[in-house]
Amino acid sequence: MTVYKALTIAGSDSGGGAGIQADLKTFQELGVFGTSAITALTSQNTLGVQAVFPIPPQTVGSQIDSVLSDIGADAIKTGMLFSAEIITLVAGKLRQYGPLPLVVDPVMIAKGGAALLQAEAVEALRRELLPLATVLTPNVPEASAILGEPEIRSVEEAVEAAKRLFAYGPRYIFLKGGHMDGDEAVDVLYDGTEVRLYRSPRFRTKHTHGTGCTTASAIAAGLAKRLPVPEAVAEAKRFITAAIGSGLEIGGGIGPTNHAAWRAERS
Ligand SMILES: Nc1ncnc2c1ncn2[C@@H]1O[C@H](COP(=O)(O)OP(=O)(O)OP(=O)(O)O)[C@@H](O)[C@H]1O
Numbered sequence: 001m002t003v004y005k006a007l008t009i010a011g012s013d014s015g016g017g018a019g020i021q022a023d024l025k026t027f028q029e030l031g032v033f034g035t036s037a038i039t040a041l042t043s044q045n046t047l048g049v050q051a052v053f054p055i056p057p058q059t060v061g062s063q064i065d066s067v068l069s070d071i072g073a074d075a076i077k078t079g080m081l082f083s084a085e086i087i088t089l090v091a092g093k094l095r096q097y098g099p100l101p102l103v104v105d106p107v108m109i110a111k112g113g114a115a116l117l118q119a120e121a122v123e124a125l126r127r128e129l130l131p132l133a134t135v136l137t138p139n140v141p142e143a144s145a146i147l148g149e150p151e152i153r154s155v156e157e158a159v160e161a162a163k164r165l166f167a168y169g170p171r172y173i174f175l176k177g178g179h180m181d182g183d184e185a186v187d188v189l190y191d192g193t194e195v196r197l198y199r200s201p202r203f204r205t206k207h208t209h210g211t212g213c214t215t216a217s218a219i220a221a222g223l224a225k226r227l228p229v230p231e232a233v234a235e236a237k238r239f240i241t242a243a244i245g246s247g248l249e250i251g252g253g254i255g256p257t258n259h260a261a262w263r264a265e266r267s
């Protein structure tokens, strides 16, 4: 039996809805063996982020070495990287062990407003990591921050932003439309030539904690299984739509999505 493997390099969410925890649950649900390198510990729940404890860069590197020198990975996903130092370290390791299919989720700010990436690290992200990415998965505010441009308000503006982001070097841009208005949640995939749109009904729910992490790790799972990028994205869109559609009322704030919903729908 072929065992597909994916590595997530991201922050830990003690609340279990985002970060490493969301990534590993997603890998498991999609039939991929998940491994991890933790970049930061967060004390976090549905009410927000109470504290962030970054991991020393050499300790992040040590985890990546342990995984990639033995188990290996068919795809890698990066999430919360917190600092320019960690970004530089991770990019160096990716170059050392690569090239491997790589999904870069440029996590910057948690839903509650806490900074998960230091402001001065955006330039390191642009310079070091984006050229290595197979797929870059910004949400609307992250796309604006990388481009240094004002807010994106429509699908048309998202398409134009995706084209400009492509110049930073990723092979695909997947610009997520969760933060825009409208009856549909529309995401844009751009590969330098073709624009593809991925649509779903927009659920009127507040339980969307971890949607970005879950989407990016679902794409990485698809790449690990050797799916072409547009198919990996289509599967991820189905996965996250099911997960949001049956989001969990846990805690007093923004609850997590239901990672098991996709499997339940299919059985
Ligand atoms: N209310 C919703 N209903 C349906 N789909 C949604 C909804 N909100 C987000 N999505 C979808 O979820 C996926 C993640 O998009 P989103 O823009 O929320 O990412 P994100 O902002 O990075 O997530 P996070 O807030 O966890 O960082 C996209 O496919 C998006 O279209």
Ligand SMILES: Cc1ncc(COP(=O)(O)O)c(N)n1
Binding pocket: 010, 011, 012, 013, 018, 019, 020, 042, 044, 079, 080, 107, 109, 110, 111, 112, 116, 208, 209, 210, 211, 212, 213
């Ligand atoms: C460790 C970690 N990584 C990423 C997110 C973003 O997820 P969200 O925007 O849904 O809070 C998070 N909250 N925590």
